[in-house]
Amino acid sequence: MSDEALTDVQRELVAHARGLAAGFSLDYWHEKDEKAEYPWEFVKAFSAAGLLGVLVPEQYGGLGLGVTEAALVLREVAASGAGTSGASAIHFYVFPPGPIIHHGSDEMKQRVLPAVAAGELLMAFGVTEPTAGTDTSRITTRAVRVDDHWEISGQKVWTTNAQNASHILLLTRTSPRDDARPLDGMTLFFVPLDREKCTVRVIHKLGRAAVDSNEVFIDGLIGTDQDVVGEVGQGFKHLLSGLNPERIVLAMEAVGIGLAALRLATDYAKQRVVFDHPIGSYQAIAHPLARSWAELHAAELMALHAAALFDQGLPCGPETNAAKYLAADAGFKACDAALQTHGGFGYAREYHIERLWREARLFGLAPVSQEMALNYLSERALGLPKSY
Numbered sequence: 193m194s195d196e197a198l199t200d201v202q203r204e205l206v207a208h209a210r211g212l213a214a215g216f217s218l219d220y221w222h223e224k225d226e227k228a229e230y231p232w233e234f235v236k237a238f239s240a241a242g243l244l245g246v247l248v249p250e251q252y253g254g255l256g257l258g259v260t261e262a263a264l265v266l267r268e269v270a271a272s273g274a275g276t277s278g279a280s281a282i283h284f285y286v287f288p289p290g291p292i293i294h295h296g297s298d299e300m301k302q303r304v305l306p307a308v309a310a311g312e313l314l315m316a317f318g319v320t321e322p323t324a325g326t327d328t329s330r331i332t333t334r335a336v337r338v339d340d341h342w343e344i345s346g347q348k349v350w351t352t353n354a355q356n357a358s359h360i361l362l363l364t365r366t367s368p369r370d371d372a373r374p375l376d377g378m379t380l381f382f383v384p385l386d387r388e389k390c391t392v393r394v395i396h397k398l399g400r401a402a403v404d405s406n407e408v409f410i411d412g413l414i415g416t417d418q419d420v421v422g423e424v425g426q427g428f429k430h431l432l433s434g435l436n437p438e439r440i441v442l443a444m445e446a447v448g449i450g451l452a453a454l455r456l457a458t459d460y461a462k463q464r465v466v467f468d469h470p471i472g473s474y475q476a477i478a479h480p481l482a483r484s485w486a487e488l489h490a491a492e493l494m495a496l497h498a499a500a501l502f503d504q505g506l507p508c509g510p511e512t513n514a515a516k517y518l519a520a521d522a523g524f525k526a527c528d529a530a531l532q533t534h535g536g537f538g539y540a541r542e543y544h545i546e547r548l549w550r551e552a553r554l555f556g557l558a559p560v561s562q563e564m565a566l567n568y569l570s571e572r573a574l575g576l577p578k579s580y
């Protein structure tokens with residue numbers, strides 16, 4: 193969507209984020225990816241500008257803006273060429289705090305949110321488990337009441353940021369799974385990631401090496417009543433309220449990464465001469481790029497539509513899932529078309545396309561797979577019977 197269609201506040205925010213992200217070159221991201229180094233300089237630039245607290249209410253030191261604004265900022269980050277190496281680093285200050293903003297006690301909000309907005313508190317998000325998969329009701333990490341506190345044991349997987357995070361938002365079982373109400377009986381804790389009680393092991397993965405993902409083995413981690421987010425037994429419901437906004441923003445990150453790839457590809461297609469003509473003059477090269485332009489902009493409109501509904505307090509489930517599905521697909525296809533445009537050089541790291549291509553693949557898998565987005569649409573938009 194062109195900047196002219198945005199409000200003044202949004203246009204200013206976009207220009208600010210774009211300017212900050214432009215200070216970090218493709219070579220910076222290449223090096224962070226090669227060395228698997230966390231992009232602290234990038235995070236510091238965004239925290240100094242106050243952008244990490246885009247969704248944090250003003251009374252807790254944030255900007256108190258909506259999902260539309262958060263989505264626009266993260267689109268700019270990804271579109272700068274930072275891809276998910278930059279977007280995930282910022283994303284984890286913006287989204288995991290959601291349940292605390294909406295369901296945390298006043299004491300917890302005072303204690304946590306100003307530090308998050310200032311970039312002083314990095315958190316991890318521990319929901320996924322190796323044996324539960326997409327069926328979160330099957331998690332087995334449990335919190336047991338012992339005297340006046342809770343003791344938490346179990347295992348999480350894919351926990352982003354756990355190498356450096358000081359705290360973890362942790363979904364646990366506090367009552368056994370009941371087939372009649374499988375999503376009840378789970379409790380959300382926001383606890384220090386105590387290294388004496390948690391073993392963190394990095395997962396070597398296809399892309400986004402700069403932002404770590406981990407296995408976390410938890411043995412007797414202590415949680416207090418003050419660490420419980422919202423109500424005991426209602427943890428999954430508290431998480432649900434953050435799922436739609438997160439998917440909207442991820443859709444915009446996927447659009448951003450696709451736009452970055454498209455920009456690199458069109459520059460290359462204008463300059464690279466083969467058989468006496470720039471390759472961009474060949475329709476076999478131009479049309480996939482043109483198709484990607486159309487698909488990315490259509491996905492972006494769906495995401496902004498979903499964001500507008502959400503920010504007005506209106507139902508937005510189908511639009512959100514459609515946006516996530518379309519953007520994940522369009523983002524990866526744009527990176528793939530960009531790679532093809534570069535011919536053999538697309539395979540070389542120094543052209544930066546292969547990093548974006550590897551990173552863009554993630555949006556089809558996490559935080560929710562394309563299949564689960566389509567399951568949602570089958571059931572909720574089309575009224576078909578639930579298939580699982």
Ligand SMILES: Cc1cc2nc3c(=O)[nH]c(=O)nc-3n(C[C@H](O)[C@H](O)[C@H](O)COP(=O)(O)OP(=O)(O)OC[C@H]3O[C@@H](n4cnc5c(N)ncnc54)[C@H](O)[C@@H]3O)c2cc1C
Nearest residue numbers: 317318319320325326350351352405558559561563564580
């Ligand atoms: C890089 C990365 C970072 C991540 N970060 C975090 C994080 O910080 N915190 C966290 O908690 N999690 C995180 N995740 C986990 C992510 O959310 C899960 O990988 C994702 O939810 C899919 O779960 P799974 O891998 O167990 O797949 P599975 O549930 O095992 O699914 C395997 C395949 O089966 C398909 N499938 C399953 N059920 C159905 C069905 N009913 N109908 C159709 N198809 C189905 C899925 O779509 C998928 O293609 C991350 C993952 C990655 C890769």
